[in-house]
Amino acid sequence: MVSTVTRAGPTIPRTHKAIIYTNPQSLDTAVVDVDTPQPRAGECLIRLTHSGVCHSDLAFITNGYAHMPEPTPSGQIGGHEGIGIVVSLGPYVDAVAVGDRVGVKWIASACLTCSACTQGFDGRCAKRKVAGFKDPGTFQQYIISDPRYVTPIPDSIDSADAAPLLCGGLTVYSALLKADCSPGDWIALSGAAGGLGHLAIQYCNAYGLRVLAIDHGSKRDFCLGLGAHVFLDFTQFDDAGLAAEAKRLTHGGCHAVLVCNASSRVYDTALDLLRYAGTLVCVGVPELDPHPIANALPWKLIVNQYSIKGAVTGSRKDSIDCLRPAAQGQVKAAVRLEPMNKLTEIFHQLPRVYEADASDVDLAVDAAEAAFPAWSDLGGFERARFFYRLADALELANSDLAALEAISMGRPVGQYREAINGAALLRYYAGKCTDVQGDSSLQTSGFVNVVLRQPFGVCAGITPWNAPITMMLFKIAGACVCGNTIICKSSEKAPLTALYLAKLIKQAGFPPGVINILSGKGTPCGDALARHPRIRKISLTGSINAGRAVKKAAAESNLKNVSLELGGKSxxxxxxxxxxxxxxxxxxxxxxxxxxxxxxxxxxxxxxxxxxxxxxxxxxxxxxxxxxxxxxxxxxxxxxxxxxxxxxxxxxxxxxxxxxxxxxxxxxxxxxxxxxxxxxxxxxxxxxxxxxxxxxxxxxxxxxxxxxxxxxxxxxxxxxxxxxxxxxxxxxxxxxxxxxxxxxxxxxxxxxxxx
CATH class of the missing domain: 3.40.309.10 (Aldehyde Dehydrogenase; Chain A, domain 2)
Structure with missing residues (x-):
């Protein structure tokens, strides 16, 4: 490598390594050599040592943010949360010195003179530069930056710990400022164990706030260990029960709610977690849900004096202030160090879904049992309405589902018709809701023989990965039009479309518990379904070995009715x-x-x-x-x-x-x-x-x-x-x-x- 020496600092190579996005809308990256820029007047050159990677990077590379209409270009250098050492200065720079350790964040620079900047809204500056999106980011060895805009890193914070704080830490810190809480106030954090949530717990503790952590029950010990005061397992309650329990635990409701994940359910119930004049702060973005705060009715906001605010990555001042608790040892991100040449592999690891186990199956059975009496008592016409609404929603979601299936299992979006075909299937079954009839005969002298068709009760379906929506809809529609309730397990290889379907089912108005969708593996989740004593029927589409396992488990438990559609060599x-x-x-x-x-x-x-x-x-x-x-x-x-x-x-x-x-x-x-x-x-x-x-x-x-x-x-x-x-x-x-x-x-x- 050819190098050059500047008067201002150490030896600087003429070229350096950078990681670029090679194919927009995919997760492909490549390591390339790029020219090392020389700082001009008012600029500094930083040798980067660490860069955080988060879901925003994943959204940039796949164009996953609907509010950003321009796609990420091929050849873009990503990354928006980096730490490094200043190695060279251009003329007229006195804000930093060579050798300073500094950070580069998402808003890499702004003019600092416009009305947005002077009011602290530099993220809205028309001249702002966005690292990793339109402008070169931190997935490289050297980066040019505005020395007035870099963030000085306190000596007591390790660079690996500081990098994610310039994104996740800065985001939740600015959200807490929007919440406008005082020491002793209650604040609810949804997704409390996640990337943003676990930082939010620590920031709340640093500023004397009491935390109600909301997450899956398996995250209880983690959240309480970070300092959450009370924990609420969202899987144990319906929406009304969740709100009631939150108000009981917080003695009347929370002063603020921070939605730290993209859960539509939390957005739907967030206002009901608040006490009078409380504040909902929106952080996580449910991109594919056009109306996430379903109960934000004007009368409710007026009567209860609720406030709804949005929080984005904070200002230049916020980036400095958010590091103070970390410098004092009060905030530390959960990080894993990886070499940057593994970026594509890291991107593939980021999209994760929850893996259900036997305890989740028990909860789903409880919900399905509770819903069964009212659902089975509904007339056929009433049940049909739900399926017609779901069919309409499914057709509108075809492009979203196509993208999710392409990500999960590689089916090209141009070849995807499962949502369209699934809608037709639902309408067919909706038309059959009134055809579930019995029989009668006079073949026995002196008697009228009557055969009544009754629903089983709680049913289960296990679906394959190659056609996840179609197979799941077959099982759901076939069971539920007859008055059954159902629990469906998606394949661990293709869980995304099934989870999106669950959202559509809720939007279609199905009563809670009628249709329950779990994402999990054959063992323990599938085995628990096959063995569960309160499940009366199970249907599997899968391999011959899976069919044998389900039939064996059913026989060893309650001899439940089993339907199998297995492999073929057609x-x-x-x-x-x-x-x-x-x-x-x-x-x-x-x-x-x-x-x-x-x-x-x-x-x-x-x-x-x-x-x-x-x-x-x-x-x-x-x-x-x-x-x-x-x-x-x-x-x-x-x-x-x-x-x-x-x-x-x-x-x-x-x-x-x-x-x-x-x-x-x-x-x-x-x-x-x-x-x-x-x-x-x-x-x-x-x-x-x-x-x-x-x-x-x-x-x-x-x-x-x-x-x-x-x-x-x-x-x-x-x-x-x-x-x-x-x-x-x-x-x-x-x-x-x-x-x-x-x-x-x-x-x-x-x-x-x-x-």
Whole structure:
């Protein structure tokens, strides 16, 4: 590396390392060399040693903030909370000296002379610079800054601890100023154990405020250990109960509420936690909820003299003041140190959801049991109204759900139709609400026999990751239109759309407890559902092994009713008289759609031997045209132009590649594909759409479900041969046939074993 020495400080390289966002709306980053700038008049150069990373960075890189209409550009250097050492000064600088340790925050500079700046609202300055968004941020080794605007770091604060305080600490400190509380006042903190919340607890203690911490029960000890005075487990109460308990614990309500997370539920109930003339301070932003404070009715604000304020990252003065409690040892952020070249990996770790366990299942069962009597007593027309409202909301949310599913499992947003199809499904079931009828007969002399259809009670559903909304809606609608209540567990691989669906269900007005959605793993959450003695029926869509586990657990507990939809190795039979113009595109789409992660994908092709050459040649061309070209057809699932995304995760990718490697080692003929798709280098879990010819009916690749873009192609001579080989499988889910003479074909009767 070529270096230069300045008169003002140590050796400074002419270039330095920076991390840039390489693909807007994705989490991709790259380490690049950039020119080291020289400070001009009124500027200083800082050698950065630490930079915080938070959810705002994630929102910038994915354009997740709806109020910021301009997308983050490719090549942007991110980061907005950095600590470093001043190494060089431009002319006319006396605010800092070489060797000073300083911080750079989100608002990196402002004019300091306009009306906004002079009133302390420098974040609204028209000339402000925003680090990491439009202007170079702190994910680099050197940064130019305005010496009047950097924050001096007290000697007693470690740089690793100081960096997050210039974002999270500054945010909650400025929010507390907006709350306008006095020592001894009660303040409620939602999301109290989170990144903002755990800092807010400590700041409240530093200024003599009493804290009501609101979070999940598993965070009780953590919050109380930080100094919260009382703790409220939000999972134990409905909205009215939560407000009542908060007022009991605080002897009449809180003087202020800080919403430190993006919970729509807390926003809905926040005003009810306040005492007279209390203040709600909005910090976390529920971006996808247009009306988060649902009960902010004018009469309520007037009669109770409530105030609602918003808090953003504080001013230059606030950044200095917020470090004082930390310098005195009263505030310390929970941090984890990582090298900056792991930034992409860190971004992937940031989106986390709560993992439900057996205790959460108990709470959900309690809620479902409590809701069952009133829900089952409703007439069919009344129940139908809820589903029609949910269908309308689901259609409007299609783009939001598409983005969440792209993030969770890689389905391209342009290919997403689950919300639209789900809305149609809900309307169908809503129309069936009045069709739940019994039966009667006079077959027994002297008696009228009456059969009544009664709801089970509390039901459970366990859904897969490959079509999370569709499968969950099937289970919810089927159970609830008949008067049951339900608990659904989403897959741990794709929990985001299910949690968004829960918000839509609440907005549609469903009574609390009728539909309960948990995010968790098969063990302990799924196992607890299958074994729970108060759940009367369970439905699973998943693998054969999962089906066996659920059936075993149900049998060992209360012998609950079990419905299973399991995996498939679905055959597609193509006879010599078939219309190949229809059969070939259908065969290709079947295995390319959702990258083959579909239980009814036609992964086994049985083609009459007389047309093998024509069929295989045309199918290879179709697969390569659909799966490989143009270049833009594969890639970032958040891009509308992408037609084919990656596999859901590394585990799924490794499993598919393992099958392909085993097949090639066995000498099977690969007609196209056969390995990793390298058009994106080493990025992404991309697998080539693959067609393998005659690997043998007993080979593992012919017999086991792969759940990827892999088809095996075999030949048959006669109709009887095709049927025999089709049903030679442990799977029994789906089969299809292409022939011009369906009415005379005996297949449907013979293939009934597959249903």
């Amino acid at each position: 055959p597609l039979i193509i006879f010599e008289d078939a219309d190949l113009d229809k059969a070939i595109p259908a065969a290709a789409r079947s295995i390319i759609s959702n990258t083959g992660q579909v239980c009814i994908a036609s992964s086994r092709l049985l083609v009459q031997s007389s047309i093998l050459k024509t069929f295989s040649t045309r199918l290879v061309a179709e697969i390569e045209a659909t799966g490989y070209n143009p270049e833009s057809s594969q890639g970032n699932p958040l891009s509308p132009e992408t037609l084919r995304g990656p596999q859901a995760d590394l585990k799924q990718y490794d499993s598919i590649i393992g099958f392909l490697q085993e097949s090639k080692a066995a000498g099977h003929e690969v007609l196209t594909g056969g390995g990793r798709d390298t058009r994106h280098g080493k990025k992404g879990f991309f697998v080539q759409p693959t067609l393998i010819l005659n690997p043998g009916d007993q080979s593992r690749i012919s017999r086991e479900e792969i759940f990827g873009p892999v088809q095996v192609l075999a030949t048959f001579q006669t109709e009887e041969d095709a049927i025999r080989r089709s049903i030679d499988s442990e799977y029994g889910l789906y089969a299809s046939v292409y022939t011009r003479y369906g009415p005379s074909f005996r297949g449907p009767d013979t293939l009934v074993i597959l249903q």
